Amino acid sequence: MSLKGRALKYLAAREHSRVELMRKLGPHAESPEQIEQVLDELERRGLLSAERFAESVIHRKAARYGAARLKAELAQHRLPEDITRAAAQQLRESEFDRARALWLRRFGTPPDTPEERARQTRFLAGRGFAGDVIRRVLRGDEPIGD
CATH class of the missing domain: 1.10.10 (Arc Repressor Mutant, subunit A)
Incomplete structure (x- = not known):
């Protein structure tokens, strides 16, 4: 071949x-x-196409991972900076909604002990979600616009 x-x-x-x-x-x-x-x-x-590749990665993985993790994955592929920057911006705009949806699927109820709060925080942080987003999710904030 x-x-x-x-x-x-x-x-x-x-x-x-x-x-x-x-x-x-x-x-x-x-x-x-x-x-x-x-x-x-x-x-x-x-x-x-680098643009299509970035869109494909985001489409496949955005529901499970935060902006930091996906940006790092795109960086490993040495895509042009403007494509990586645009993808990161797109991910940040939907970060809270994606983190909340993942948290609901995985846990569904707010933590009732400090240990459980730490466990849920580690889970979301390990998936690449930002600290402020994690705090809002665990506090039970509603998505903006609802």
Whole structure:
């Protein structure tokens, strides 16, 4: 299978970043320049897109993770700064609603002991939600606009 064929196979399954495709195609290429040429062509033809990759990651994972965690994941893929910044802004706007929905699915009731409060706080913090958002969720604040 050609390098371009492999890249198209990966892209047909889901969006990939340029960094991911370079790593996956590496063992099958004769040189890094060959991979660069294939990826440049795919970008020119609109088949490889950093914007679509960022949207895909957010769509797949936003319900389970906070802005900090998703921003870190996008940074690992070395996306352009403007794309990462726009994605982070979009995530921050919906952070409280997403954290509250996750908290309701996981716990559903406010903590009644300091230990339970700490456990719920650790859970949400581990998922990358901001401290002020976690405090609002555990206090039982209602979403803004309701």
